[in-house]
Amino acid sequence: MEAAIVFYGLSFFMTVLSLGVLFNPNPIMSALYLVLTMIGVSLVFFMLDAGFLAGVQLIVYAGAVLVLFVMVIMLFDLKREVYTFSRGFFTRLLKVFTGVVFLIILVKSFFLVPETKELLNSSTQMTTKNLAGLLFTEYIFVFELLGLLLLAVAIGAVALSRIKGGTHAE
Amino acid sequence: MNLSFDAVDIKYILPLIILFTVSLVPVLVKVFNKNKEPGKIYNFLTPMLGALIAAGASAGVGAEFLSKGISSKLLFSGALVMDGVSVLAGILVSLCLGFTIVLAKESPSINKNQLSEAVFLLMNAAVGMLTVLWANNLLVMFVGIEMMSLCLYILVAMSMELKLSKEAALKYFVLGSFASAILVYGIAFIYGAAGTVYLPELITQINATLLSNGYFLLGLSFVLFGLAFKVSLFPFYSWTPDVYQGSSTPLVAFMATGVKLVAFVALLRLIATQVLQFQEAAVFLQVLQWMAVVTILVGNIAALRQDNLKRMLAYSSVAHSGYVLIGLLAVSSSDGQVLGASSVLFYLFSYVIMTFGAFSFLSFLEKSHESALMISDLRGMASRRPYIALSFSVLLLSLAGIPPTVGFFGKFYLFSAAISEGFYWVVAWGVIGSVIxxxxxxxxxxxxxxxxxQGVDVEPSRLGTQNIIFITAILVLVIGFVSNPFYLHIQSAIKTIF
Incomplete structure (x- = not known):
């Protein structure tokens, strides 16, 4: 019962905060609302006994990714971007149209699978230790490959920042 | 804690390790050389050698399998599988990489101040491709696809050309990430419904009850559509001409061949779980049939109207995806599996050879990074460069599917596999598409x-590119003339995945 109250309270606040992300005209404020939403998500993970995921959510998303967002926001000439993306009758119509389509898909998909089912293997407790064990035994190949992926992308990002014409070529 | 894999497993993934290690060489040399672009030895010869050794290592794995008489081997507690398909396609991907490095060295549209980074990214894209080929688990497949795609997004943006390439890179990145997101969402649904993303386990799990589960069907359709984006099948093809036009030609040669090859092998592995055999999945089969037909028609009819050679070849590669899908339909039915799968693989191999040759021809003719070759630019080519013109003609005839070439036999095996499974009307549309x-x-x-x-002048100094055109044209003819042994070899390789 308490868990349900906490969950619905959290969900309510998260919905409000994510609406704040969408409707706030100042992008920095949007980013700050996003931090609060991320913290809410990590609390939900914590309630689901996924302590590791909660921690990762806090460290990676609320910490690193958001700092990156704010930095990128500062780098761009936002007034011009806002102007380019939010004028014109057709653009507005397109936005409303896509929104309606996605809403229909969402509602439809709820009716597509009406019954709720127990998760498979829900009895096994996924602790951080178990997770680490799995990562370094069963999933060692993917884990190492993700390391390679990050390296490739890091070098690629540096290369991209030095391309001919820069990132904002005319 | 005991590790659940043998150190021996590392021996089998040597091609991947070699490619990655060698890919570091040009970048490291550049770093230690005060950020000055390294010379030919590090930027060209070492990566070339690496690609060749990787191809050799793949071939070595195949040779070991043949001599020991084993057909397939699971690695890293089932994350990867080494079988005939992985070995053959792995060799081809490594060779494509080597050829692409040659093209990149000689093409004007690759920035020579960033050649080492480009080579690094190309080799890591090949690492991702090998992973997709070997993947025995949907998650590994996804990570491989991401590794390949992320490297390619960056490579598209790194072209010398300024306007089109940036547009292409952004388009490819946004649409590609959307497709990847749908793919991983689908994998999550499949895991939720079936409790596994491990393909051999999935085969044992699939039955009528699972297929009446809405979550599973949703997941399956998402995975199919995510992969359909990568191979540019009908509703998801529209990025192809724009991205190919904006990218530098050597990169297009790599994307049009490598990415399609590995994504189709991934689709093949998914469909080889026999998920589409059941009555409950009949609607998927219907949708896939229509996708094949419309892809062929759209690709071929749109290519009719193109004067730009690169866009024409891009649309033609869309159409070829449609042909391959016809073969995959044959794989999905219960008794045409081996026949269908080997025809798909044979067609993919022939497609890779002829498409790579055609794009190398474009790369050979481009004068600067901004040149957009039109068909009218080829005027008088035969009198100035008879051998090149002849080779390009052979490649085009093969793409069209004219008899003595490999393209004809590829289509022949594909269509006959589909006909033996009763897909008459799809094959009829396929034939109409070929005629167009x-x-x-x-x-x-x-x-x-x-x-x-007189058309455009020819750059005389691109010897490597020229040789690649010759090699692919000769391969197209030779494999065309002796297609049956090749086909039988592929068939014996393919038996291991069923």
């Missing part, structure tokens, strides 16, 4: 041989 395609494949031929005017 003959028109636009013959147009450059007519311009090259029957017009005396």
């Amino acid at each position: 395609s003959v028109y636009f494949y013959l147009r450059p031929l007519v311009v090259m041989f029957m017009s005396d005017e």
Whole structure:
């Protein structure tokens, strides 16, 4: 019962905060609302006994990714971007149209699978230790490959920042 | 804690390790050389050698399998599988990489101040491709696809050309990430419904009850559509011409061949779980049939109207995806599996060879990074460069599917596999599509041989590119003439995945 109250309270606040992300005209404020939403998500993970995921959510998303967002926001000439993306009758119509389509898909998909089912293997407790064990035994190949992926992308990002014409070529 | 894999497993993934290690060489040399671009030895010869050794290592794995008489081997507690398909396609991907490095060295549209980074990214894209080929688990497949795609997004943006390439890179990145997101969402649904993403386990799990589960069907359709984006099947093809036009030509040669090959092998592995055999999945089969037909028609009819050679070849590669899908339909039915799968693989191999040759021809002719080759630029090609013109004609005839070439036999095996499974009307549309395609494949031929005017001047110094055109043209003819042994070899390789 308490868990349900906490969950619905959290969900309510998260919905409000994510609406704040969408409707706030100042992008920095949007980013700050996003931090609060991320913290809410990590609390939900914590309630689901996924302590590791909660921690990762806090460290990676609320910490690193958001700092990156704010930095990128500062780098761009936002007034011009806002102007380019939010004028014109057709653009507005397109936005409303896509929104309606996605809403229909969402509602439809709820009716597509009406019954709720127990998760498979829900009895096994996924602790951080178990997770680490799995990562370094069963999933060692993917884990190492993700390391390679990050390296490739890091070098690629540096290369991209030095391309001919820069990132904002005319 | 005991590790659940043998150190021996590392021996089998040597091609991947070699490619990655060698890819570091040019970048590291550049770093230690005060950020000055390294010379030919590090930027060209070492990566070339690495690609060749990787191909050799793949071949070595195949040779070991043959000599020991084993057909397939699971690695890293089932994350990867080494079988005939992985070995053959792995060799081809490594060779494609080597050829692409040659093209990149000689092409004007690759920035020579960033050649080492480009080579690094190309080799890591190949690492991702090998992973997709070997993947025995949907998650590994996804990570491989991401590794490949992320490297390619960056490579598209790194072209010398300024306007189109940036547009292409952004388009490819946004649409590609959307497709990847749908793919991983689908994998999550499949895991939720079936409790596993491990393909051999999935085979044992699939039954009528699972297929009446809405979550599973949703997941399956998401995974199919995510992969359909990568191979540019009908509703998800529209990025292809724009991205190919904006990217530098050597990169297009790599994307049009490598990415399609590995994504189709991934689709093949998914469909080889026999998920589409059941009555409950009949609707998927219907949708896939229509996708194949419309892809063929759209690709071929749109290619008719293109004057830009690169866009024409891009649309033709869309159409070829449609042909391969016809073969995959045959795989999905219960008794045509081996036949269908080997025809798909044979067609993919022939497609890779001829498409790579055709794009190398474009790369050979491009004068600067901004040149957009039109069909009319080929005027009088036959009198100035007879051998090149002849080789390109062979490649085009093969793409069109004219008899003595490998393209004809590829289509023949595909269509006969589909007919033996009763997909008559799809094959009929496939034949109609091929007939339409003959028109636009013959147009450059007519311009090259029957017009005396002067077109674009030829760059004489691109020896490597020239040799690649010759090699692919000769391969197209040779494999065409002796297609049956090749086909039988592929068939024996394919038996291991069923």
